[in-house]
Amino acid sequence: MTVAGFAFIGLALRRPRRHRIFHYITAGVVFVAAIAYFTMGSNLGFTPIQVEFFRSDPKVRGTFREIFYVRYIDWFITTPLLLMDLMLTAGMPWPTILFVILVDEIMIVTGLIGALVTSRYKWGYFTFGCFALFYIIYHLAWESRRNASRYGADVGRAFLYCGSLTTLLWIVYPIAWGVCEGGNIISPDSEAVFYGILDLLAKPVFGALLIWGHRNIEPERLGLHIRDYDEDPVIREKRAPGMGPQIPAAPLDEPAPATGTGAVHPNHGV
Numbered sequence: 001m002t003v004a005g006f007a008f009i010g011l012a013l014r015r016p017r018r019h020r021i022f023h024y025i026t027a028g029v030v031f032v033a034a035i036a037y038f039t040m041g042s043n044l045g046f047t048p049i050q051v052e053f054f055r056s057d058p059k060v061r062g063t064f065r066e067i068f069y070v071r072y073i074d075w076f077i078t079t080p081l082l083l084m085d086l087m088l089t090a091g092m093p094w095p096t097i098l099f100v101i102l103v104d105e106i107m108i109v110t111g112l113i114g115a116l117v118t119s120r121y122k123w124g125y126f127t128f129g130c131f132a133l134f135y136i137i138y139h140l141a142w143e144s145r146r147n148a149s150r151y152g153a154d155v156g157r158a159f160l161y162c163g164s165l166t167t168l169l170w171i172v173y174p175i176a177w178g179v180c181e182g183g184n185i186i187s188p189d190s191e192a193v194f195y196g197i198l199d200l201l202a203k204p205v206f207g208a209l210l211i212w213g214h215r216n217i218e219p220e221r222l223g224l225h226i227r228d229y230d231e232d233p234v235i236r237e238k239r240a241p242g243m244g245p246q247i248p249a250a251p252l253d254e255p256a257p258a259t260g261t262g263a264v265h266p267n268h269g270v
Contacts, residue, residue, distance in 0.1 A: 001034035004204035018226045026207035036074035045070025051184045059187040072112040090148035107132035115181035158213025
């Protein structure tokens with residue numbers, strides 16, 4: 001995760017500042033994940049929860065199970081950023097993006113609550129999270145995919161590759177939850193491997209694929225009109241040597257200064 005983050009930042013420095021939005025978002029995803037995995041690798045960020053299903057397998061036999069809540073904190077921050085990467089690529093409007101992100105956060109929170117609940121009610125929260133996931137998949141597979149294709153074949157192709165990867169991987173996450181936190185079928189060590197492989201594919205591999213897909217796509221084509229601070233008139237005026245202050249143009253609702261007898265207001269018909 002850390003290596004991928006520095007790689008994405010390095011690639012961002014090779015682009016104009018106005019074209020770095022996807023590099024920065026994706027680098028943020030993997031850096032947050034790096035902190036989460038450092039925490040889990042240090043055997044921190046977990047709490048023991050009494051299991052619902054007692055198993056005879058020596059690897060999972062016992063009364064309590066480690067629930068790594070730091071993993072859900074990671075997902076609560078990074079999955080909205082991943083969705084923002086995808087939906088900005090598709091050129092979706094901001095109200096839609098914000099609503100899909102809200103649904104995603106509901107999915108993560110219900111997953112965490114379900115993991116911490118010791119009774120059968122955990123599966124109710126699991127069901128809530130699955131409904132939220134189905135809504136997100138619908139948007140990625142239908143609404144966002146159709147909208148991305150309107151911006152050109154290259155944009156549609158970049159979204160199709162990244163969106164398909166995300167959709168397939170996110171469908172597997174509930175299966176992992178069911179055999180790990182939910183059903184207590186595999187051990188926490190196997191759980192770490194399972195989630196680790198999914199996260200590596202869903203974050204560094206996804207990020208590399210997304211940045212590669214955006215290599216010839218300017219943000220302006222997607223409706224992202226980002227202005228660099230060098231383009232600010234005040235900054236440009238201060239940097240221009242030997243030039244006095246520029247006189248601003250007269251607003252349209254005010255008469256232009258008369259230059260002689262019989263001057264006509266530009267808004268008046270002749």
